[in-house]
Amino acid sequence: MAEIASQKAPADTPPPVEMVRVRINDMDVDVPKTHPDPLTGKPVPTTMIQACEQYGVEVPHYCYHPKLPVAGNCRMCLVEYGLPALDRNRQPILNDDGSPKVQKMPRPAIACATPISPGMEIYTDSPGTIEMRQSVLEFLLINHPLDCPICDQAGECKLQEYSYEHGQSESRFVEKKVHKPKQVDLGPRIMLDDERCILCSRCIRFSRDIAGDDALGFVNRGSYNTLAAYPGRSFDNNYTLNTVDLCPVGALTSKDFRFKMRAWFLKETKSLCNSCGTGCNTLVGTREEVIYRQEPRENNAVNSSWMCDYGRLNYKWQSSENRLKTVTAMRGDIREVLNWSQLLGEIIPRLQRFQPGQIAFIGSGQMSTEEVFLFKSLAEKMGGLVEAYSSSGESDRLLLNADRLPNTNGLRIHHFTTSGQISPSSTHISEGIKKGAIKALFVIREDVTAHGISIDLLESLELLVVSDIHRTPATDVAHYVLPGAAHFEKRGTFVNVKGRIQKFMKAVEAPGDARPEWEFLHEILHKATGQNGFSTIEGLFNLMAQKVSALHGLTWASLGDLGVQIEIPDSR
């Protein structure tokens, strides 16, 4: 009856997973009988490696990856194991104390592809297992060039780590190594070193099953087995650089990072990708205020373990020559360099001189949620029209979203725009300037000339305050230019297209006099209204969470590293 009842259970509530008792080394553990398949999500039998991973027992492996289908070709995860012994009537044989007798299997099994069964015993540190690991490593190193001094993977290489932990200190191989092709140009972003490849096939499985571009494969046999792209095809889909992360050795290298910096020098900062609305979690690798690479950071609610090449390589604007580094004011035809206190002392009285309705505020989906909050508060205080524009591109089926701004939903939760709409361009501000109703404009992180407000209109304004990180046509004509900070240079939050609010941390210092927008917005608001209440991003976030309904109950600390799902009002 119980079985029938469980079959009739509705499909959207998964049936409770049966637990299986196994023994890992000397530890009795209960493991779910099935795990969801990484691709289809259907329950498939739990394997030994998953059971060990769940209880923190390390089984060295190369080809196994929790997000990819199992291949079982590296043999590194070989373990010895035992099963309950059965007599000729297939009844368990019992020990003298009544416990089932466990018989060690004569041959080892690969932990990544062998399902667990009740009463199984897994020996990950038996002498036989240790010896097998050593031998497998010896085979893997036969044709390996030992390029570690020049290899980009050195320091984060599984072959290095396992050789150190499980391998031998000396090579017994006296024959000549097979030399495979080096510096193979696989595609626009990938350089392959076939000598270093240990043929784990992770890249092949990722390209075929996750990226959906079956571009890679093995050619030749035996010692000459070589990874290659199909002849005449370039390995150029938008997810190729994930294979560099997946590669356990240094075979697949990123052309962008190749021979630029050694991994051990990089300081890794938890950040977000700002190239589209998906908000992939990233780790930014920096050294001495220079960004060297971005890598995806696992977040199963957003980007799994992947990110697209477009977003990953879209960081060079941070160090471009075009960055604004000084606070400037236009004096007649001459641009004068000011300091921040001079500037704030000048613009606050000038902003306050305008009547409500004479001043318009234009924000952007590149601003952090806290900055949007401050800017909206300032606009409400001054009684101005508020506007922001959308930016879109082509989406793909995996991660890249059509919304190319990281924080459009951050604008929505603050009901930022006066019209309630966020569109590519609008006419009411340009109409207002033409009619003379709008006399001043305060713009942050937006090149308004690309959204229907021409240079002539900007020049006709009585006051134009522009904050941006790069020089734009609008900053050239602005009365005051406030250099802002890129998201790499400050802390804050973005709300992604699915309504997940996530933190980003500061990786590098802002250049020159550039400052995070929330800092100067806070000062302007403080001086204009006399209200204060926070001096840190934590305090600002917590204050915002009290005032904005979508964020009620949240604190900066409660966001964690992976963010929190919130309700987006009016998600049109």
Add this chain to the structure above:
Amino acid sequence: MIVERKELTLLEKTYLPGIAQGIRITTKHFIDTVTGRRKVTMQYPEEKWTVPDGYRGAPYLVKDQEGRTKCVSCQLCEFICPPKAIKITPPGPSVNSALGGVEKCPEDFEINMLRCIFCGMCQEVCPEEAIFLMRDYSLTGESREEMIYHKDKLLTLGGTHQDAIQKWKKKESEAQAQAPFH
């Protein structure tokens, strides 16, 4: 352990034999020096001290017999250097095939000789035997910039190392000797 102090004799208690012995030694040195039998002053810098074998002087870079730069820009010396005197600029992704099989070598290699403490960690950590502490101990310059030695200067000063392995040459010749397969 307790050391017993020997009782001084009456003569010793007067200190006279000690003074006489001292005067004798001083007089001998005086005569030796005045008659030129013994030299005590070296006319530095015209005369230079011969450093003993194994002396740790300034670190320089070396080339192999065929002129390949041995350094592969692994940056381990930069990592280990206690006074942070070394700064390496890695080459980036471009392949320079003119280097005789060399896959990677530094774009620039700077040693700030004002910071260097001649400790020899760089030589010890180098996996390629590319940097050696040589016999130079007295480095001078007229500016700070001059005392930051760049790659070319370091290679010129370092000269040639008789390399038994010549790994780039070995790799290249082995690869050429094997039957083509792809």
